[in-house]
Amino acid sequence: MSFAFMCILSWGVFAQNADEAETAVMTARFNASYDSLMHSFYLKNHSIRTGNHDATVSVADFDQIPDSVIEGRLKKLHTVIRMSYNEAVRSYIKTYLKIMSNRLDVMTSLCEMYHPMFEETLTAYGVPEELKYLAIVESAMNPQATSRVGAAGLWQFMYHTGKVYDLEVNSLVDERRDPYASTVAAARYLRDLHRIFGDWILAIAAYNCGPGNINKAIARSGGKTGYWEIYPYLPRETRGYIPAFIAATYVMNYYPEHGIKPHRIELPSRNDTVMLSSDAMYCFVEQYAGVSAEELRTLNPQYKTDFVPGSTGKYHLTLPADKVHGFITAEDSIYVHTQDSLQKKPVAAIEKEVKPSAGKGGGSTVYHKVKQGETLTKIAAKYGTTVAQIKKRNGLKGDRIRAGQRIRVR
Numbered sequence: 001m002s003f004a005f006m007c008i009l010s011w012g013v014f015a016q017n018a019d020e021a022e023t024a025v026m027t028a029r030f031n032a033s034y035d036s037l038m039h040s041f042y043l044k045n046h047s048i049r050t051g052n053h054d055a056t057v058s059v060a061d062f063d064q065i066p067d068s069v070i071e072g073r074l075k076k077l078h079t080v081i082r083m084s085y086n087e088a089v090r091s092y093i094k095t096y097l098k099i100m101s102n103r104l105d106v107m108t109s110l111c112e113m114y115h116p117m118f119e120e121t122l123t124a125y126g127v128p129e130e131l132k133y134l135a136i137v138e139s140a141m142n143p144q145a146t147s148r149v150g151a152a153g154l155w156q157f158m159y160h161t162g163k164v165y166d167l168e169v170n171s172l173v174d175e176r177r178d179p180y181a182s183t184v185a186a187a188r189y190l191r192d193l194h195r196i197f198g199d200w201i202l203a204i205a206a207y208n209c210g211p212g213n214i215n216k217a218i219a220r221s222g223g224k225t226g227y228w229e230i231y232p233y234l235p236r237e238t239r240g241y242i243p244a245f246i247a248a249t250y251v252m253n254y255y256p257e258h259g260i261k262p263h264r265i266e267l268p269s270r271n272d273t274v275m276l277s278s279d280a281m282y283c284f285v286e287q288y289a290g291v292s293a294e295e296l297r298t299l300n301p302q303y304k305t306d307f308v309p310g311s312t313g314k315y316h317l318t319l320p321a322d323k324v325h326g327f328i329t330a331e332d333s334i335y336v337h338t339q340d341s342l343q344k345k346p347v348a349a350i351e352k353e354v355k356p357s358a359g360k361g362g363g364s365t366v367y368h369k370v371k372q373g374e375t376l377t378k379i380a381a382k383y384g385t386t387v388a389q390i391k392k393r394n395g396l397k398g399d400r401i402r403a404g405q406r407i408r409v410r
Contacts, residue, residue: 001357008097012134020091022092022236022237022239022240022243023092023095023244025236025237025240026092026095026137026237026240026244027095029147030060030099030137030140031099031140031340032065032145033139033142033145034103034106034140034142036142036144036145036146037106037140037141037142037144037145037149038106039144040298041292041295041297041298042265042267042298043265044400053300056136057339061258062094062097062258067090070085070090070093070250071090072087073250073253073254073257074246074250075252077130077249077253079128079130080128080130080200081128081130081131081201081204082201083246083249083250084201084228084242084246085246086220086228088239088240088243089243089246089247089250091243092240092243092244092246092247092253093246093247093250095247096244096247096248096251097251097255097258097260098252100251101260103123103140103267104255104260104262105262105263105264106265107136107140107141107252107262108142108252108262108264109139109264109266109267110267111132111141111252111267112267113267114132114135114141114154115132116233117179117180117183118132118135118183119132121180121184121187122183122187122275123182124186124187125184125188125190125191126191127187127190127191127194128200128349130249131190131200131204133245133248133249133252134155134186134204134207134248135154135246136248136252137241137245137248138154138155138156138157138243139153139154139155141154141277142154143177143178143179143182143301144301145397145410151175151176152176152177153174153177153178153182153301154172154177154179154182154183154186155176155182155183155185155186156180157176157185157186159176159333161189162175162176162182165184165185165188165189166185167181168187171304172303172304172305172307172309173302173303173304173309173315174302174304175302176302177301177302178301178302179301181302182306186207186265189207190203190204190207193206193207193211196211197211197214197225199227201227201242202214202225202227204241204242204245204318205227205234205238205241205242208237208238209234209235209237209238209241212237213234213235214230214234216233217230217233217234218387220231220233221233227242270320270321270322271299271318271319271320271321272318272319272321272324273316273317273318273319274316274317274319274324274327274328275310275313275315275316276310276311276315276316276317277310277311277313277331277335278310278311278338278339279307279308279309279310279311279335279338279339279342280304280307280308280310280317280333280334280335280338281306281307281308281337281338281341281342282296282297282307282350283306284333284334284338284341285327285334287337288326288327288330288333288334288337289319289323289326289327289334290323290326290329291319291320291323291327293306295320296319297321298318299318299319300317300318305361307338308330312337320400351370366408366409366410367407367408367409368382368402368406368409369405369406369409370401370402370403370404370405370406370407371403372403374401374403375399375401376390376391376399376401377394379407380409381407383409385409387399390407390408390409392405393407393408393409393410394408
């Protein structure tokens with residue numbers, strides 16, 4: 001009996017133990033990224049209501065669907081990567097149907113916005129188009145997503161890997177959050193991993209845990225090179241990563257078969273970019289070009305502050321397509337007023353004002369700059385937290401705070 005066949009026979013017991021923990025980890029990460037995503041300009045300004053779908057088939061009904069039906073649907077997908085099916089994949093499909101059923105308005109609309117760019121970029125680097133669904137697993141399609149270990153952006157690059165693939169990270173800019181730049185980096189990285197392992201599934205697994213862990217799993221398996229053969233030797237999260245990717249691919253292609261009919265959200269499908277020749281502050285773009293600072297933050301998640309260091313000649317600003325002409329017309333005024341402002345206030349002091357969120361904050365770290373007359377009690381109420389939690393996060397012994405002080409509130 002082959003090692004691979006023994007693995008398949010053991011899925012029933014294995015899935016009840018390891019896979020439950022793995023799906024819990026993946027679900028928690030998806031929910032955290034999604035909750036953070038809901039604070040973006042466009043989604044905050046669009047009415048999203050839980051249960052606004054026409055769902056004729058409940059998630060519970062999924063248990064009644066034969067394996068042969070799910071497996072047949074996966075085989076019908078036109079993909080370069082073979083979409084394997086087993087109990088682990090089935091478990092993730094059920095999980096994704098559950099967590100995404102009331103979120104598909106957002107997911108399908110984000111796919112309309114990002115997938116054309118994903119497909120064009122992945123194809124240009126010889127990467128299968130279906131890897132566009134990896135961004136759902138990585139970040140719930142949230143450019144501002146940050147993991148507990150510091151990975152950032154749609155494709156969740158760690159600092160070092162991002163640097164290797166030419167993503168600039170400094171005090172003002174984090175290109176891991178730039179949708180286009182990070183997609184180019186992800187395509188290059190996946191292409192390089194495929195060159196190492198000669199297999200797209202192993203390349204995807206290595207994207208999650210690093211090529212070193214894949215090589216260790218291959219060695220511990222006695223030299224096996226199939227993903228399902230080395231499965232038991234992989235890190236826990238990576239054991240769930242491929243099933244989650246297959247599940248996300250399935251759900252985004254077959255959600256109508258499960259009775260889910262999401263409404264369409266009007267997201268800005270038509271944006272354009274302008275290269276800056278000088279520094280620009282969002283407040284003056286808002287004043288002269290009519291694009292709000294909040295919208296600019298959503299469209300340009302790579303900039304850490306409301307300031308773009310355009311004088312370097314290598315940074316762009318993404319704008320709604322219908323606002324580009326107004327920006328170009330007012331460009332000189334924006335630059336002049338920015339320079340005047342910078343002479344009065346150094347760049348280091350320019351920070352985004354972090355507004356309180358209505359939800360849990362998606363696990364992101366949030367800071368607040370204390371204003372004159374504010375107290376811990378007032379700040380805690382503003383952010384939906386407690387004085388005790390703020391004091392603990394900042395190592396405060398008493399209740400005294402001073403104007404200008406920067407404190408962590410989440």
